[in-house]
Amino acid sequence: MNLHEIKLSAQFVFNKQKDFNTETWAVSELYWSFLKKYNTSKVKKCVISASEDWVEGQQKYTNWEDLKEVNISFDFTKYFLLDKQGKKRMQLEAIHNGMMQIAEHEKWEKQPLIDAYKQCLEKNLEYQFFVGTPKLSPDKKHKINFWCNWDIDVFEVYSILSDKNNNEIERKKIIEKSPYDGEFIYYVKWKWLDHTKVLLEDKYKYGNNEKWEIEIKP
Template sequence: MLREIGISADSRIAERFRGGFVREFESEASCIAELYLFLIRDKVKTDKTRKVLLFFTDLQTGPPPEVRPIRCLWPFDFSDYIAADAREKKQRVLDALHAGMLWLAENCGWAPQPLEDAYVEAVARDLTLKASLKKTWPSPDRRYRVRVDFRFDIDAVYLDAVLTKYHGSQEVARLKLGKARPYRGCMFDYGAEGEWTAPTVFELRSTSFIKEKWTVDFSNAIAGDAYGSQNDAR
């Protein structure tokens, strides 16, 4: 099964597209790569291929002469991409990624239907991955849990901390944690470590080299929930 999809810009374009464009493009394109991977996960049998890396280039107009999933050069118009707005940028990346994946599927013997389904679903989701981290963190008194919801967009990954009852999924409060830089596989870093640093304070920590952290205080929500529970008991 496929476990990773990466999109990069051909490094040879760096002389024409300066100012860190190659790195910026890879960051922006990661939102589509992660969405597409999310939608096809465990649905495409790829034999021994676990990773696909597409390198977009404007130095060719058609598929590459060799079938190499780990380094597949794929045609892309960077000038049109730069001129597009955020929504259109994501659409252009999705179209190119999808075309490349279908070409690989045809030449590698992978089933194309899960890819077609993923494309339709990606458009239905407005080209944005919204999901929750698998891990949750129980509060010190075991009355609540925190889960982290995220929206993986072209400019940032937006993080919310959601307070729920310990038993069940009843939402008590939702607070904005903050935002983080998007890149391929970043949710493994952003979702690796979390901790209640006080009875009402939760902190999410990144394991990337930047070592970011985001903190929320649920004191008002917890106090309000306790007050409501007391009234319900009367």
């Protein structure tokens, strides 16, 4: 079984806990995106719990069959003084540190984690990707695809209209949400309604069943 989710979250209540937890989705998802084939046996989710105030049991380890959780120290005062790129780098270090600890405990292979860390840096900590493959219009003149920009402060989806030879004609933002609302993007489906309209649908079982109709004006 492969890993489904990696989560970095602040534990214990402090005045910026919600702000921090909202910002950690993008880098966690980027790191996970390089580990889709990582063999974790029955483990589906790994949680890295961050706090400045761990005292007793700082290295406490939660060992459920399908979930592993490790506690790490995190300097939130320093974090909230950083710019966006600095925050992303600090998140990556925390995620990687936590995952390496879990791998050590579970006797998992560590090299894929090291490779994922390096690939995140090669991507400049930007999680941007095409959602699927382009679909040809009924009149066979155009193709439509969707492109996602998942950042620590915004989640965006753009429609990408191309000609039949894959030359981009138009890139248009159609969705903007909070970073914690982006997981549905892995489950969207879309189809041409006719040669001038495309329907994009949220098929995530925990989603809001939203639909977006995109009008094509070549």
